[in-house]
Amino acid sequence: MLVYHLPGTFDTRENHLDLLWDAGATGLEERAGSIRAYFDGRTDLPAEVADGEWRQEADQDWLAEFKANLKPVTAGRVTIVPPWLTAEVPAGQLPLIIEPGMAFGTGHHATTRMAVEALSALNLQGQRVLDVGTGSGVLAIAAALLGAQAALGVDIDPQTIPIARENAEINGVPRAVVTFLEGTLGSDLPEHAAPDGIFDVLVANLYAELHDLLAGEYLAHLQPGGSLVLTGILVGKLPLVQDALDREGVTDVLVRQDGEWALVTACAPR
Structure with a gap:
């Protein structure tokens, strides 16, 4: 599972969330002071959200977790x-x-x-x-x-x-x-x-x-x-x-x- 870790929260980076969706994110999650954006594959991101880090993580049902919370x-x-x-x-x-x-x-x-x-x-x-x-x-x-x-x-x-x-x-x-x-x-x-x-x-x-x-x-x-x-x-x-x-x-x-x-x-x- 490919996750893009972006520093900040939904509140502090509210104006950037649509940029992640537009770039192809399949889900967004806020956890421990950072935003986790889930992608099917690496993609070029706008400069406003280029300060994050790509990480390959073990698969999980993030959608089920999102809905549960x-x-x-x-x-x-x-x-x-x-x-x-x-x-x-x-x-x-x-x-x-x-x-x-x-x-x-x-x-x-x-x-x-x-x-x-x-x-x-x-x-x-x-x-x-x-x-x-x-x-x-x-x-x-x-x-x-x-x-x-x-x-x-x-x-x-x-x-x-x-x-x-x-x-x-x-x-x-x-x-x-x-x-x-x-x-x-x-x-x-x-x-x-x-x-x-x-x-x-x-x-x-x-x-x-x-x-x-x-x-x-x-x-x-x-x-x-x-x-x-x-x-x-x-x-x-x-x-x-x-x-x-x-x-x-x-x-x-x-x-x-x-x-x-x-x-x-x-x-x-x-």
């Missing part, structure tokens, strides 16, 4: 589970089924969990929700399950879109309610999601530098008084996001921290 994630009124754990969703919780490893956003990372919790705390009945950097579609799908009238997920990575659509189908969310598109905030948005391109809620699990860059664009797509939910923010870079929001005149800014990660909620200026 994976647990449901409760985030507000939603419980995020892989397909094989749906029976473990507590009564009264909304199940959100996501296949791990398909694209970023399984619910097991603090940023995704906090974002779903923040959405769960809002009254989304009849609301229009925009998910920027949708990845697996988990946040847009969560919004739909929580009662949103329409949810739109956009991502610049074309590989995420069919995955997000498949996840929506698995969760029984019709395309009339949740839509996924390759693109950015400047793209043409479907009229059924927001006829005027304006949403009631905008959620983005990106990173601090992008939130700083896109703060004005976020507000251009939000109703006055609309809800802004931003995460993917390392605590050390939180001031960058707070300064950007202050610059744009947002109100009711609240910060929540989970370990080294932060989530910011705010309201668009009225």
Whole structure:
């Protein structure tokens, strides 16, 4: 069994995990402060993840171990589970089924969990929700399950879109309610999601530098008084996001921290 050992954890190298999947990894595991990436054969890896070491190890059923250690994630009124754990969703919780490893956003990372919790705390009945950097579609799908009238997920990575659509189908969310598109905030948005391109809620699990860059664009797509939910923010870079929001005149800014990660909620200026 060929294993690529990469220093770090899923949290510290979150932005590099997709690079390993794209390079052909058949599984990822975090163990003892390092990431173990399983491959069928050696391959050239991007420079961002070239600081690891290839090792040939005795065969083991890593997939069975991975599934055995994976647990449901409760985030507000939603419980995020892989397909094989749906029976473990507590009564009264909304199940959100996501296949791990398909694209970023399984619910097991603090940023995704906090974002779903923040959405769960809002009254989304009849609301229009925009998910920027949708990845697996988990946040847009969560919004739909929580009662949103329409949810739109956009991502610049074309590989995420069919995955997000498949996840929506698995969760029984019709395309009339949740839509996924390759693109950015400047793209043409479907009229059924927001006829005027304006949403009631905008959620983005990106990173601090992008939130700083896109703060004005976020507000251009939000109703006055609309809800802004931003995460993917390392605590050390939180001031960058707070300064950007202050610059744009947002109100009711609240910060929540989970370990080294932060989530910011705010309201668009009225």
